[in-house]
Amino acid sequence: MRVRFAPSPTGYLHIGSARTFIFNWLYARHHGGTMILRIDDTDLERNTQQSLDSIFEGLKWLGLGWDEQYRQSDRLDLHRQMANAIFEKGKAYRDFTPAHAAGDDKGHSDGPWLFNAGMRELSPEESDRRAAAGEPFVLRFRVPREAGTSVSFEDHVFGTQTRQSADIEDFALLRSNGMPTYHMASCADDLDLKITDIIRGQDHLSNTFKHVLIFEAAGGNAPKFAHLPLLTAPDGAKLSKRKHGPVVSVTTYRDAGFLPAAYVNFLCLLGWNPKDNREQMSIPELIEAFKFEGVNRANAVVNFSEEDPIDPKALWLNSQHLRTMAVSELAPLVKAQLITSGFEIPDDDAVFLQKVDIIRSRFSTLVDFPTRGRAYFSDHFEIQPEAMEKLNPPGARELLHELGERLLLLEEFSETNIEAELRKLAMERQVKAGLIINAARAALSGQPVGPSVFHVFTAVGRQRVLHRLRNA
């Protein structure tokens, strides 16, 4: 079992492409197969190094990996050989029509364009003569024109697909500059790399008939196919950077503080479901559950708006993963996030783990740690305006000072001891415990809301607590 993900480096890693990669990967891992990354870079004009870098950047962040890697531009000889073999068999022909000249009256009102008149019927002798004379040509596939012939293939998702060959145009295999087209290069590589299942976007569903024709003409067996429903914007239009901005790039989610596993989980739920109502799933669970039966056929909308560029369900899933994953796995991610946000390397691991564990239950992304969680990792933080209001009630600050004095005398700085001390103080001064609690949270964390305040005390640590209470 061998599958491939074949992006072309003409833009950043699109979330739809990321999902295609993930489904390929899941399928491979589920069946113990091989995952191949193939860079489809036969369109010289549109390829950029920057795009290639961003694709790798995105894939690296997803963290799934792959087993083999190829680049089509290294394999052009293979593509040309296979195209020529098809030509030798008479299943392709040279079309000397100049580029663009034919495009004017193609398609549209008077039916589909199928081939350029005169070229298909050129005698081998004349074709050879003109080619020898140096006249440029594109090599076109000679699609069968006999009435009633059709092309079929099996699709894991869409079932048996059939098309009359009369509806398929004589597509190009080789361009006049000698470069293979996408169809040629892709099929040649799929054959050569012994790809068994092609999993890709539904936008290729109608191209697949051409590919089947190429596979047959090249004397190979066509792989099985699985076409995935497309991801669209809320208005139903396909996601494009120009129209929808950064939401279409996976790096946006990375930069928003998403956990790779949570994001993978989210993407999987767009157009696929495990049939048992599960939603939050780990990578191993996804591998175990992934089957084509669960793949939907209708396009899925990524739910975002200008005010809120992140799909709410993605955010929810992320917070679920954030609070349920092993702290030991989360901690390094938090640490990295803090470091990139300019924090000093945080405390020793035990204390750090404890802090992360306490505050993560209120957070939904990694970015929350250096922002909302700032006071847990740094002594330089602002008291939020809403938090300030909790400190303003008459007597609140004095109570905190008093509390600080009492905590200083505590033998063991534990949650139960702190709570007892705080409640005792409230009782003696005839104030509601909530007053002190809320004020303490504000003074210790700078935030008006957050975890249980007694957790905050221990997470911040005695020395800092005393200091912050004193300065309240």
Next chain:
RNA sequence: GGCGCUAUCGUCUAACGGUUAGGACAGAGCCCUCUCAAGGCUUAAAUACGAGUUCGAUUCUCGUUAGCGCUACCA
């Protein structure tokens, strides 16, 4: 224009031809509570439209409509 694919709550989706059409997110309300989340409970919300087949249609067939894809010497 031609060919094809698709259509269930706002969104993601579930439902051997028989269900009060289920779940999740987002929304509303209640409980819990030191705040905010989480969690629990409750609530509102959908089978695009029209025919046909059938005792019975979200499910099968046809048509209409809409969306999307392909229709390049792009991928």
